Amino acid sequence: MGRFMLVYRGKYGPIECLDLYRDKDRVEKAFEILKSDLDIFPLRERKPSTIRGLVFILFLSLIVRLSMRRMLGESGLNRKYSMDRVFLELEKLQMMEIDGKMIERERTRKQGEILEALQSVTCT
Numbered sequence: 001m002g003r004f005m006l007v008y009r010g011k012y013g014p015i016e017c018l019d020l021y022r023d024k025d026r027v028e029k030a031f032e033i034l035k036s037d038l039d040i041f042p043l044r045e046r047k048p049s050t051i052r053g054l055v056f057i058l059f060l061s062l063i064v065r066l067s068m069r070r071m072l073g074e075s076g077l078n079r080k081y082s083m084d085r086v087f088l089e090l091e092k093l094q095m096m097e098i099d100g101k102m103i104e105r106e107r108t109r110k111q112g113e114i115l116e117a118l119q120s121v122t123c124t
Helices: 012-034 048-076 081-088 110-119
Strands: 095-098 101-104
Touching: 012 048, 048 081, 048 110, 081 110
Parallel strands: none
Antiparallel strands: 095 101
16 A cells, blocks of 8 residues: 655645545546446437436436445455446346236345345445
8 A cells, every 4th residue: 555645734634634535536436437337438419408317317326336335345245246246146136016916036045145235234
C-alpha cells in the first residue's frame, strides 16, 4: 500500500479532509462501474428525455450493484462468489403462476446459499 500527502488549508480538520478524500475515491469508483460493468458509453441516443431516463435507470442499477457488493462483503459471500457469479445465479430464479398464485420454482443449492446469506445482512 502506497503513501500520499494530503495538503489542505481551510475550515476542515485532518479527519474530515481524509473522509472527503475517500468519498471522492468512492464516487470515482462508482462512475468506473457505470462505464465498465454497466456498459453505458457511448450513448447513441440524442433525445434528452431518453438520455435522462437511461441515466436514471443506470443510477438505480449502480445503487443495486453497490448495495449488493456491500452485502456480499458483510455476509462473507465475496470470498466464495464474484458479484457477476451471484447475478448469474440469481437471474436463473423462476416464478410460475398456478391457479392465479405466483409460486417460486425450486432453487438450486447455490441460489439457496446466496439468498440465505443475503437475508442475514441488513439492507441500508
